[in-house]
Amino acid sequence: MQNNSNVKKLEIDDIAKINRPTLGNEVSVVILRVIRHLTLEEIIGIGSGGILYRAGKNIGMSLQFDELDDFLDWIEKSKIGIPEVDGNFVRIYECVTCSGISYIGRTVCHFEGGLVAGFLEKLWNKHVLAKEVKCFGLGHDVCEFEIITKD
Template sequence: MVLKFNINELSNTKRDKLGRNIDVLVFRLLRYMDLERYLGSAANRVYYECGKELGKSLEPNNIEDLIDFCEKYKIGYVEIVSENPLKIRVYECITCSGLPNVGKPLCYFEGGFIAGCLEKIFNKKVRATETHCAGLGNEFWQFDIKVY
């Protein structure tokens, strides 16, 4: 049996004393569990597809909804770098900001999330390719967006 919760169910915390906020460390501990040990190179694809499913499920109406969600839930500060071609940049990324340069991008989940939101907005297939990341030595992450 596969468990699936909608966004309203996930928002119901019932944490009267501790509240809704958690430290970035807890998020990163969950995010950087060693899935590659179990899934090999497919782990990053799993992260991307899970992010994509989440992005679609939020049913954003426009890019401003994506930007607002990221800021409200402290995923990062989103900026549209260019519209044609579409490039999206995020500062203070919850996943990678402050991490060392490891020579590879780290934000597959976020790329999928952006692609899923944009697929819902544009009603077309979208691919988000990460070009900048703390894992590559950058101060921000950036995605080049391809709409099909």
């Protein structure tokens, strides 16, 4: 049994330290999708989307960027997808969560929506909701989030 006084909560900086000299810092998108779509939904149920949205929002709010372009560059460099802003909409092409999946009748990119909402909420200092309106899960070829703000 572990002594809780010695246990530290993992932070992003801790997780970002990768020591895989042979395998590197990348993993198959299939593994990520199995964890997100199959395992989480099996354990938590369809409500796992809300948890993923909140996780994304927390991460988005914690990012240390002062400009939208820096955030968009980070999304692409992190291989989450290729972002594009068009008015009140943010599109993510080649989305890591859904790009290429079959029609399933619902959106699935809750984490990405939360990530966008969290960063914009921090940047604009107002409540932001990113509502997914397009997704491969709905038969589209891009993820699109409508950005809704409340003062």
